[in-house]
Amino acid sequence: MAKVTLIFAVLLIVLGLVGYLGTGSQHPTALIPAGFGALLGIFGFLAISPSESRRKLFMHVNVTIGLVAFLGGAAEAVRGYVHATGAGLQPDMIALASKLTMAGLMLIYVVLCVRSFIAARRSGAV
DSSP, X not given: OHHHHHHHHHHHHHXXXXXXXXXXXXXXXXXXXXXXXXXXXXXXXXXXXXOHHHHHHHXXXXXXXXXXXXXXXXXXXXXXXXXXXXXXXXOOHHHHHHHHHHHHHHHHHHHHHHHHHHHHHHTTOO
């Protein structure tokens, strides 16, 4: 699962860079997904360990980061959309797409992690 974490880390970093460059490099908050990706990448590399306890620790850290990123991305997407439409404005579609993409990626990641944890528990590799 640590290698899957590295794939999601790269996807988030790319998403952050695309969002940042897509806004003409005017909005540094578009790099937030890249920040979450960097964290996942760091802890993903640390999870590649022969020590089972170390691997478990860092994978639990990663799933927590993924959950926070999912909740933050989803909440900000809803908040931004409601705020813009409530004020009679058109929502920033690049920002909305970036937030929803981050939330979707992190939802998939968290589900994959939970399934992996359940499979490990059932197989006796606790």
